[in-house]
Amino acid sequence: MRTGINWLLRIIFLFVFLAACGTFIPRPLIAPVKASSAAASHRILLLSGPIHTDIAIQLGEETRAAFSFLDNPDFPLGHPNAEWLIIGWGGRAFYLETPTWTELKPLPVLRALTIDRSVLHVDLAGHISEPQPAVAAFDIGDDQLARLRNFISDSFVRGAGTVKPIPDAGYGEIDRFFEAKGYFNALFGCNTWTAAALRSAGLRTGLWNPLPQSLRLSLGVYN
Template sequence: MSWRRPVRWLLTLLAVTILLAVAGTFVPRPLWPVAKADDVAGLRHRILVFSNPIHTDIAIALDTETRSRFSFLEDNGMPLGHPNARWIVFGWGGRAFYIETPTWADLKLMPVFKGLTMDRSVMHVDVAGEIVEPSDTVTAFEIGDAEYEKLLAYIEASFTPKDGMIAAIPDTAYGPNDRFFEANGWFSAVVGCNTWTAKGLREAGLRTGWWNPLPRSLTTSLALYN
């Protein structure tokens, strides 16, 4: 009889988690559409949302404005000035899992454990060329000036400066076009990479689900409410 109580609690926890995940997808946030200041003037900025089975990123177009605003990326050796560079891709995640798992073949127990409990966070930034869209993993949105500014400010505020400078974490990049940086906030299974993306998209004037811990939850809610 002693084993039944823990099993019952586990099943209850699983049921509650599933219920919250479903509700988090189909209950929009904000509940009602918000009037956008730039609707009259028209929508002018194109952003992309990348998704894979466990992670989402936000991509912004690389132009004079974004190259200047995120000039610290070039200071850290990222090829913003390359003639084929078109997009800057931003993602937030758990330090151990993000840095130590560039591919599924690199999966280790401790980074997974930290990702499911709590870990320090990092920003991963990549420079990309032409991107084929639409596709199963890329969704585009058009947003106005005010919303675009809020999104850029949100991304910028996610980095943690040290002594007034933002420096890449040494020896952590996957390749020549990307870098990892210290980030604000703590990562967990409840507040993870996809909730960071969802919050950024809400700053950009889009509606997401109330809680989007998984990419499928986020992309489904984006399709429903935008």
């Protein structure tokens, strides 16, 4: 019994140690040199929950054009009241089958802790109030925003040149799920994808950010 407890404590200590290293070792290690003429004129948001993060991009003309492949009557990207495009990546079983904590089931949790196929979740939002604890804002330039859009666009699985929506999947009337590239597990999951997306936009994250709290802390320290 005591041996089992000792091993459990060692595993917990190792995870805490790795999480701390992942948070406070920056990625990239050396801060990129920013062009002095690059105006940070575009606002993006990191939206955080207890275990998941999303990215929100302002719906300007260029962003609507870049994601025009999402636009249809069920997902009105051009709606005048839509101010933000919200994107998140995650494990297929957990993401699709757990819209709320009250609907938590054992099998999706097991898939999340092992390995699962991935999906992208997209939604539209109107005004998002700032500041608030679950929202972190960053201002980036034209090139950074273009790289972020490309990173997200490249995360969609395509067949015959078109993205692959998941039929009848969504939490509300507008949001949609799509097949995504990559595989999900709890150690390299939604928050590490979010971190990679933000790095594509020129932000520095931690070396490994498996939790929203770790990612927010890294972003606050290095940006």
